[in-house]
Amino acid sequence: MRIATWNVNGLRARMDFIIHWLKSRAPDVVGLQELKLSEEDFPHDDFRALGYHAVVHAEKSWNGVAVLSRTPAEAETRGLPGREDDGARLLRVRVAGLHFATVYCPNGKTLDHPDFPRKLAWFDALRDYLAGVRGDAASVIGGDFNIVPAALDAWQGDAADGSIFCTAEERARYRSITDLGLTDLYRHLYPNEQKFSWWDYRGGAFHRGMGLRIDLLLGTPAVVSRVRSVEIDREYRKKKEGNIASDHAPVFADLD
Protein backbone atom coordinates (compact mmCIF):
# COMPACT_ATOMS: atom_id res chain seq x y z
CA MET A 1 0.00 0.00 0.00
CA ARG A 2 1.27 3.44 -0.94
CA ILE A 3 0.47 6.42 1.30
CA ALA A 4 1.43 10.01 0.54
CA THR A 5 1.36 13.65 1.55
CA TRP A 6 1.50 16.71 -0.68
CA ASN A 7 1.10 20.42 -0.11
CA VAL A 8 -0.24 21.37 -3.53
CA ASN A 9 -0.32 25.18 -3.06
CA GLY A 10 -3.73 25.69 -4.65
CA LEU A 11 -5.74 22.68 -5.82
CA ARG A 12 -7.34 24.36 -8.83
CA ALA A 13 -4.03 25.72 -10.07
CA ARG A 14 -2.44 22.28 -9.61
CA MET A 15 -5.13 19.98 -11.01
CA ASP A 16 -3.29 18.94 -14.18
CA PHE A 17 -0.19 18.29 -12.14
CA ILE A 18 -2.03 16.26 -9.51
CA ILE A 19 -3.76 14.10 -12.11
CA HIS A 20 -0.42 13.42 -13.79
CA TRP A 21 1.08 12.42 -10.47
CA LEU A 22 -1.82 10.16 -9.45
CA LYS A 23 -1.59 8.29 -12.75
CA SER A 24 2.17 7.96 -12.50
CA ARG A 25 2.60 7.04 -8.83
CA ALA A 26 -0.76 5.34 -8.21
CA PRO A 27 -0.94 6.03 -4.46
CA ASP A 28 -3.67 4.39 -2.39
CA VAL A 29 -4.12 7.13 0.24
CA VAL A 30 -3.05 10.77 -0.21
CA GLY A 31 -3.21 13.64 2.27
CA LEU A 32 -3.36 16.99 0.51
CA GLN A 33 -2.76 20.43 2.03
CA GLU A 34 -3.23 24.07 0.99
CA LEU A 35 -6.24 23.47 -1.23
CA LYS A 36 -7.16 27.19 -1.23
CA LEU A 37 -10.75 26.64 -2.29
CA SER A 38 -14.23 26.28 -0.83
CA GLU A 39 -15.54 22.80 -0.14
CA GLU A 40 -18.30 23.28 -2.75
CA ASP A 41 -15.61 23.95 -5.36
CA PHE A 42 -13.76 20.69 -4.69
CA PRO A 43 -13.66 18.70 -7.97
CA HIS A 44 -14.91 15.36 -6.65
CA ASP A 45 -15.91 14.22 -10.14
CA ASP A 46 -12.40 14.66 -11.55
CA PHE A 47 -10.99 12.46 -8.81
CA ARG A 48 -13.78 9.89 -9.10
CA ALA A 49 -12.92 9.55 -12.77
CA LEU A 50 -9.43 8.49 -11.70
CA GLY A 51 -10.74 6.07 -9.10
CA TYR A 52 -10.31 8.23 -5.99
CA HIS A 53 -12.77 9.10 -3.27
CA ALA A 54 -12.18 12.34 -1.37
CA VAL A 55 -12.95 13.62 2.11
CA VAL A 56 -12.48 17.38 2.31
CA HIS A 57 -12.10 19.95 5.07
CA ALA A 58 -11.60 23.30 3.39
CA GLU A 59 -12.44 27.00 3.29
CA LYS A 60 -12.36 29.78 0.74
CA SER A 61 -8.98 31.16 -0.34
CA TRP A 62 -6.69 29.73 2.30
CA ASN A 63 -5.61 26.50 4.00
CA GLY A 64 -7.73 23.43 3.35
CA VAL A 65 -6.91 19.71 3.57
CA ALA A 66 -8.27 16.54 2.00
CA VAL A 67 -7.70 12.81 1.85
CA LEU A 68 -7.91 10.98 -1.47
CA SER A 69 -8.27 7.21 -1.34
CA ARG A 70 -8.95 4.22 -3.55
CA THR A 71 -11.46 2.85 -1.07
CA PRO A 72 -13.97 5.14 0.65
CA ALA A 73 -12.78 6.85 3.81
CA GLU A 74 -14.83 7.72 6.85
CA ALA A 75 -14.21 11.13 8.42
CA GLU A 76 -13.20 10.96 12.08
CA THR A 77 -12.15 14.55 12.87
CA ARG A 78 -12.58 17.76 10.89
CA GLY A 79 -10.49 20.59 12.28
CA LEU A 80 -8.09 20.58 15.21
CA PRO A 81 -10.27 20.68 18.34
CA GLY A 82 -10.00 24.06 20.05
CA ARG A 83 -8.08 25.68 17.19
CA GLU A 84 -10.77 25.91 14.53
CA ASP A 85 -10.23 29.68 14.26
CA ASP A 86 -6.73 29.04 12.89
CA GLY A 87 -8.18 27.66 9.65
CA ALA A 88 -9.01 24.32 8.03
CA ARG A 89 -5.78 22.53 8.87
CA LEU A 90 -6.52 19.02 10.12
CA LEU A 91 -8.57 16.12 8.85
CA ARG A 92 -8.43 12.58 10.21
CA VAL A 93 -10.14 9.68 8.50
CA ARG A 94 -10.43 5.92 8.83
CA VAL A 95 -9.30 4.30 5.59
CA ALA A 96 -7.69 1.09 4.37
CA GLY A 97 -7.19 -0.21 7.89
CA LEU A 98 -5.46 2.98 9.01
CA HIS A 99 -6.28 6.07 10.96
CA PHE A 100 -4.90 8.68 8.57
CA ALA A 101 -4.54 12.36 9.46
CA THR A 102 -3.49 15.14 7.11
CA VAL A 103 -2.28 18.41 8.62
CA TYR A 104 -1.32 21.84 7.38
CA CYS A 105 0.49 23.26 10.38
CA PRO A 106 0.67 27.05 10.84
CA ASN A 107 3.62 28.90 9.40
CA GLY A 108 4.25 31.40 12.19
CA LYS A 109 5.60 34.06 9.81
CA THR A 110 8.41 35.52 11.96
CA LEU A 111 9.57 35.11 15.54
CA ASP A 112 8.18 38.52 16.53
CA HIS A 113 4.82 38.11 14.76
CA PRO A 114 1.64 37.30 16.73
CA ASP A 115 1.27 34.21 14.52
CA PHE A 116 4.35 32.65 16.11
CA PRO A 117 2.88 32.05 19.59
CA ARG A 118 -0.32 30.96 17.85
CA LYS A 119 1.73 28.39 15.95
CA LEU A 120 3.16 27.05 19.21
CA ALA A 121 -0.32 26.91 20.77
CA TRP A 122 -1.62 25.08 17.70
CA PHE A 123 1.09 22.44 18.11
CA ASP A 124 0.25 22.11 21.80
CA ALA A 125 -3.35 21.42 20.80
CA LEU A 126 -2.17 18.94 18.15
CA ARG A 127 -0.15 17.07 20.77
CA ASP A 128 -3.18 16.96 23.09
CA TYR A 129 -5.39 15.74 20.26
CA LEU A 130 -2.92 13.02 19.23
CA ALA A 131 -2.47 11.98 22.86
CA GLY A 132 -6.23 11.40 22.94
CA VAL A 133 -6.09 8.98 20.00
CA ARG A 134 -2.81 7.26 20.77
CA GLY A 135 -4.64 4.01 21.49
CA ASP A 136 -5.25 3.61 17.75
CA ALA A 137 -2.57 1.11 16.76
CA ALA A 138 -2.15 1.65 13.02
CA SER A 139 -2.06 5.40 12.72
CA VAL A 140 -0.43 7.88 10.35
CA ILE A 141 -0.17 11.64 10.49
CA GLY A 142 1.22 13.29 7.41
CA GLY A 143 1.47 16.82 6.20
CA ASP A 144 3.26 20.11 6.00
CA PHE A 145 4.60 20.55 9.52
CA ASN A 146 6.32 23.88 8.91
CA ILE A 147 9.02 22.76 11.34
CA VAL A 148 12.47 21.55 10.27
CA PRO A 149 12.97 18.53 12.55
CA ALA A 150 16.79 18.70 12.71
CA ALA A 151 19.77 20.56 11.27
CA LEU A 152 20.19 17.82 8.65
CA ASP A 153 16.79 18.79 7.26
CA ALA A 154 17.79 22.36 6.34
CA TRP A 155 20.06 23.33 3.46
CA GLN A 156 21.82 25.73 5.83
CA GLY A 157 22.37 22.93 8.36
CA ASP A 158 22.88 24.09 11.93
CA ALA A 159 23.39 27.65 10.72
CA ALA A 160 19.58 27.78 10.58
CA ASP A 161 19.20 26.88 14.27
CA GLY A 162 17.19 29.56 16.04
CA SER A 163 15.53 30.94 12.92
CA ILE A 164 11.85 30.41 12.09
CA PHE A 165 11.06 26.68 11.57
CA CYS A 166 14.27 25.83 13.43
CA THR A 167 13.76 27.34 16.88
CA ALA A 168 14.09 25.37 20.11
CA GLU A 169 10.42 26.18 20.83
CA GLU A 170 9.21 24.67 17.54
CA ARG A 171 11.47 21.65 17.78
CA ALA A 172 10.26 21.02 21.33
CA ARG A 173 6.69 20.92 19.96
CA TYR A 174 7.75 18.53 17.24
CA ARG A 175 9.45 16.33 19.82
CA SER A 176 6.31 16.36 22.00
CA ILE A 177 4.53 14.73 19.05
CA THR A 178 7.16 12.12 18.29
CA ASP A 179 7.32 11.41 22.04
CA LEU A 180 3.75 10.09 21.70
CA GLY A 181 5.21 7.16 19.77
CA LEU A 182 5.06 8.62 16.27
CA THR A 183 8.10 8.04 14.05
CA ASP A 184 9.24 10.04 11.01
CA LEU A 185 9.13 7.28 8.38
CA TYR A 186 11.69 8.91 6.09
CA ARG A 187 14.26 9.54 8.81
CA HIS A 188 13.68 6.06 10.25
CA LEU A 189 14.72 4.41 6.98
CA TYR A 190 17.41 6.91 5.98
CA PRO A 191 19.06 8.24 9.15
CA ASN A 192 21.81 10.19 7.37
CA GLU A 193 20.29 11.26 4.04
CA GLN A 194 19.68 14.90 3.27
CA LYS A 195 16.68 15.38 1.02
CA PHE A 196 14.29 18.28 0.98
CA SER A 197 10.56 18.54 0.33
CA TRP A 198 10.17 22.31 -0.06
CA TRP A 199 12.07 24.94 -2.03
CA ASP A 200 11.28 28.64 -2.37
CA TYR A 201 9.95 29.61 -5.78
CA ARG A 202 12.30 32.57 -5.80
CA GLY A 203 15.92 32.91 -6.66
CA GLY A 204 16.35 29.49 -8.27
CA ALA A 205 16.31 27.84 -4.86
CA PHE A 206 15.31 24.43 -6.25
CA HIS A 207 18.18 24.18 -8.69
CA ARG A 208 20.60 25.56 -6.12
CA GLY A 209 19.66 22.91 -3.58
CA MET A 210 18.35 25.45 -1.08
CA GLY A 211 15.49 23.48 0.46
CA LEU A 212 13.96 22.24 3.68
CA ARG A 213 12.42 18.94 4.73
CA ILE A 214 9.15 19.95 6.36
CA ASP A 215 6.68 17.52 4.73
CA LEU A 216 6.58 14.42 6.87
CA LEU A 217 4.83 11.11 7.30
CA LEU A 218 4.76 9.96 10.92
CA GLY A 219 3.59 6.51 11.95
CA THR A 220 2.90 4.41 15.01
CA PRO A 221 4.99 1.24 15.57
CA ALA A 222 2.40 -0.87 13.73
CA VAL A 223 3.05 1.30 10.66
CA VAL A 224 6.81 1.59 11.10
CA SER A 225 7.10 -2.19 11.03
CA ARG A 226 5.43 -2.21 7.60
CA VAL A 227 7.34 0.59 5.88
CA ARG A 228 9.62 -0.54 3.07
CA SER A 229 10.56 2.70 1.35
CA VAL A 230 9.93 6.43 1.48
CA GLU A 231 10.41 8.72 -1.48
CA ILE A 232 10.51 12.49 -1.64
CA ASP A 233 9.27 12.91 -5.19
CA ARG A 234 11.33 15.85 -6.41
CA GLU A 235 10.46 15.03 -10.05
CA TYR A 236 7.11 16.64 -9.28
CA ARG A 237 8.70 19.82 -7.96
CA LYS A 238 9.83 20.50 -11.55
CA LYS A 239 7.85 22.26 -14.23
CA LYS A 240 6.11 19.57 -16.26
CA GLU A 241 4.51 19.96 -19.69
CA GLY A 242 4.30 23.71 -19.21
CA ASN A 243 2.58 23.42 -15.82
CA ILE A 244 4.02 25.06 -12.73
CA ALA A 245 4.76 22.82 -9.76
CA SER A 246 3.85 23.41 -6.15
CA ASP A 247 6.73 24.68 -4.05
CA HIS A 248 6.43 21.37 -2.16
CA ALA A 249 7.26 17.93 -3.52
CA PRO A 250 4.99 14.96 -2.79
CA VAL A 251 6.28 12.43 -0.25
CA PHE A 252 5.14 8.83 -0.37
CA ALA A 253 5.80 5.66 1.59
CA ASP A 254 5.25 2.06 0.61
CA LEU A 255 3.89 -0.22 3.34
CA ASP A 256 3.64 -4.01 3.34
Added chain:
DNA sequence: ATGACGCCTTCCAGGCGA
Protein backbone atom coordinates in the same frame (compact mmCIF):
# COMPACT_ATOMS: atom_id res chain seq x y z
C1' DA B 1 20.01 45.01 2.12
C1' DT B 2 16.22 43.78 -0.75
C1' DG B 3 13.62 40.98 -3.69
C1' DA B 4 13.30 37.21 -6.22
C1' DC B 5 7.72 33.52 -7.55
C1' DG B 6 3.22 32.07 -7.57
C1' DC B 7 -1.14 31.47 -5.21
C1' DC B 8 -5.41 33.83 -3.84
C1' DT B 9 -9.14 37.61 -4.42
C1' DT B 10 -15.95 41.14 -5.65
C1' DC B 11 -10.13 41.94 -11.56
C1' DC B 12 -6.01 43.76 -9.78
C1' DA B 13 -2.66 45.56 -6.35
C1' DG B 14 -1.90 43.57 -2.20
C1' DG B 15 -1.75 39.77 1.26
C1' DC B 16 0.33 35.52 2.03
C1' DG B 17 3.48 31.67 1.91
C1' DA B 18 8.12 29.23 4.44
